[in-house]
Amino acid sequence: MINDIRQPRHKKDYAIFASALYVMKNILLASTSTLFGENYLAYLQPALRDLFRDVDEIIFVPFARPGGISHDEYTAKAAAAFAEAGIEVRGLHTYANPASAIRNAKGFFTGGGNTFLLVKQLHELGLMSVLKEAVESGIPYLGASAGSNIGGINMQTTNDMPIVYPPDFRTMGLVPFNLNPHYLDPNPDLKHNGETRETRIREFHTQNDIPVVGLREGNWIRVKGDTVTTEGTCLTRIFLKDREPYELEPGALLRFQPA
């Protein structure tokens, strides 16, 4: 279901299908928006020029609201990061008809913050499936942190605190796996009994069989058509149910090793 990009889903898709043989998904799911000591989205600029080639305007989804900032404040922050590239940014919250805005958009960026807040609002506004269809029709999509979580099958490998109760944990399923952004290796020096990230993902796999991609800071997933690669400066850690985790190099094709 998830990766069946050759199957047009709605009218708009048929035009793209006819002209391009198959729909070319164009997605970037990043671990984080910001590297330590750098500006917002700075490390991603070369990758964003490729993702948003010929795009002069994108819709920003501000619903995750990091630190509780307003939708307007958060949109202004995103707009500033895209100004140099000549890309205009408008917040999804400013449209009277957000579903229609999504269907007519040229590109998307969903920022980080709290995944529970983001998912609750997308479901309650009926926008999760609308956004999924638009991205699967080939409109470029950038996610960072919580915005990357919603590119996975469900939000159940988020690190965030459940500060609100979403009506559903399922997300867009743009890729056939889940993401764990801000993936952090265990610290052997820590004298603390809270679970490590790896322990948490193992516990996820006691209840689910969805593959999980652990994205360290500075890493991202790139989807071009039916090609999915692991990108960035670090190895990417892959978790499969009942298997030892393994690592993929930057630039590697993301395939899940058979058992």
Next chain:
Amino acid sequence: MINDIRQPRHKKDYAIFASALYVMKNILLASTSTLFGENYLAYLQPALRDLFRDVDEIIFVPFARPGGISHDEYTAKAAAAFAEAGIEVRGLHTYANPASAIRNAKGFFTGGGNTFLLVKQLHELGLMSVLKEAVESGIPYLGASAGSNIGGINMQTTNDMPIVYPPDFRTMGLVPFNLNPHYLDPNPDLKHNGETRETRIREFHTQNDIPVVGLREGNWIRVKGDTVTTEGTCLTRIFLKDREPYELEPGALLRFQPA
């Protein structure tokens, strides 16, 4: 509502109400079961002798299943820790009628693990309210980590990963606040962009006004009747909506400072 212990709730309470003037809640909510390098529950032994005075048998709630271990394995671990004190431990999962078992129990211990798993099962089995009523009638209750989270008003300040979808985030409300077990101070040296624990709790307070008690490793909350104190070896950090966090000494009465 939460702290109105003088108001009998069901038939059983009236007997206790009549005999003891008011119901004496007897609760210990611990940050963790185990301190670094120590045995399971070892640091809590003196406090447990006080909590479970004259109790020779308790029910263990194993549903949080840390690391995915079985209910039997988890119960055996709890039983070993209580053997020396001469207290027998039986797993709630072994009863044909768990609601009836809870109503007839002499004491409870809910172990840590994943709070989402624990809450999902307690709600789906209809046991959350049964356990609440039993503890509010005076039966001693020990919680550790996830088992402490469910003593709060809701589970929305857990640190756990949402590996399953509970039908409700509300928990027992044995105390008029939420808990954040394994509370960890920000590490100023960490070059990582994931949210600190304090940031997460601040985000909780953009959506909720419930007080949050940050329990560092080695600390616990003790409830005796209508007296709630912060106990253990560290300061306890208190978070109120729109206020600067503050600290309480071990042994302090837990009162929330007026704005």
